[in-house]
Amino acid sequence: MSRARIITLALLVLGCLPACAQAAQTVTLHTSFTPDRLGASTTIGFGFTIGSTTGGLPSPLTHVSLRMPKGMNYVTTTLGLAICKPEALVAKGLSGCSPNSRLGYGSAFVEVPFGQGSGREIPEIEALMGPPHDGNIVVLFYANGLAPVYAQIVFAGELLPGEGAFGGNLDTTIPQIPSVTNGPPVSIISVQSTIGPSHLTYYKHVHGKLVGYKPQGISLPLKCPHGGFPFSAQFTFLDGSQVIATHSVPCPPPVRRHK
C-alpha cells in the first residue's frame, strides 16, 4: 500500500471517528390511566426516559409524536374550557392564563453538555389549552426552568387525528433549550406529564360566587382492546435519528357486580 493510500485511509478513519462513535438514542415510554376504569373520566400519564447506547449524553430531542389509543373520548371532556394565549404565557407565566385552561402538569430532567451526568430537574411543566390550529386542539407546554437553565419555555403540541389503532396523535415540536447564552442545547433525559383532571381545579360562577370544581377528563373507551390500550411515540433527535417506543396500559380487571 502506498504511503498516500495509507494517509488517505488514516484520514478517513479519523474523520469518521466523531460520527461513527456518535451515540444512538434509546427511549423507554411509560403510560398510565388514573383511574384505569372503562368508560370513566381519567388522567392520562405519560413519560419517557432517553438514554444513549454509549452511556454519553443523548442528542437533544426535537420532536415527539405521541399516538394515543382509539376510542378515547375527547368530546365530553370539560378540560380546557378557556384558551391560553402563548404570548400571555410568555409574558406573564401561568398567571397570564385562566386556571380553566390547564390540562395537566409534569416535570422533566435535563442535562447540560458540560454537566456532571446527574441531570437537572425542571420541576414545573404545565400543559394548557392553546388556540386551535386548523381546527385541531393545541396543547401548550410551559416549562419553567431553574438553575442551571433559567428559562421559561413555551412550546405547542397539536392533537391530530389518529390512524389505525390510534385515535389521536399529539404532535409536538420541542424547541432547543440553550444551556448558556449561545451555548449548545441541553439534552432532555426524562419527562413525566399528565393530561387530565388530577390535581386540577377549575372555577365557575354559581349564584355570583366563584366555586371550584374538578373538570371532566378524557374518558376511556367502554371496551379494552386485546393486549391493553396501545400508545406509541416517535422521537426525533437533533442528530436526525428517530426512535419509536411503545407501551400499553393494561386492561382494567373486570368489575365485580354484587348481587
Place this chain on the structure above:
Amino acid sequence: MGRDINSHMEGSMGNKSLRPRTPARLRISSAAFALGAVATAVAFGTGAAGAASPHARAARSLNLNDSAKLHLQNKHGLVLKETGTAKGSLGGPLYLQLDVTSTRSVTAQVQVYPKGGSISGSAKASYSVAGSTATFSGTLAITKGGGTYSKAKASALSFSGTIQRSNDAVTVHVSGKMSY
C-alpha cells in the same frame, strides 16, 4: 328520526313555500299512472277516482332554515343524545344523536316531528374545539319521512352547530332545499 333517540330539539325547519313543483317527468308519469288506473278500473268495473287518488300529488319543495337549542338528555361513551324544539320552517320536537367518530369528525342522526309528520336524517360533519365551545359543520341527508313528509328528500342540506362543552348544550342549524 325514530323515537328511539332520547332527545328532542327546539326550532323549526324551513320556510314552507308550498309552491307545487311538478317536474315534467313526474307529470308525464302521473298522467300515465292515471290513465292506467282508469283503464284498470274500466277493465275490472271499479271506480277510477278511488284508484288514482293517493299517489297523484305533485312533489312540493321547502326551503329549510331551521335552528334549535338542545339540551343533553344523556351521554354514553362517545354518543351525546340531545333534545329540544326546532324553530323555523318545520318546527316541532327535535332529537339529535351526535356520535364522535374521531378527534375531528362527528356523525349525527336527527329526527324532527313537525305538525302532521316526521323527518329523519343522518349527517356527517367536521368537528373542532375552541375553548369552551366546540363547533361542527357538514351536510345532512334525509333518510326517511312520515305522514305529510313521507316522500321527503334532500341529500346535501347544510348542517352546523355548536356544543357548549361545560354542559353539552347544543345549538343546531339546518338549511337547504328539500322536496316532499
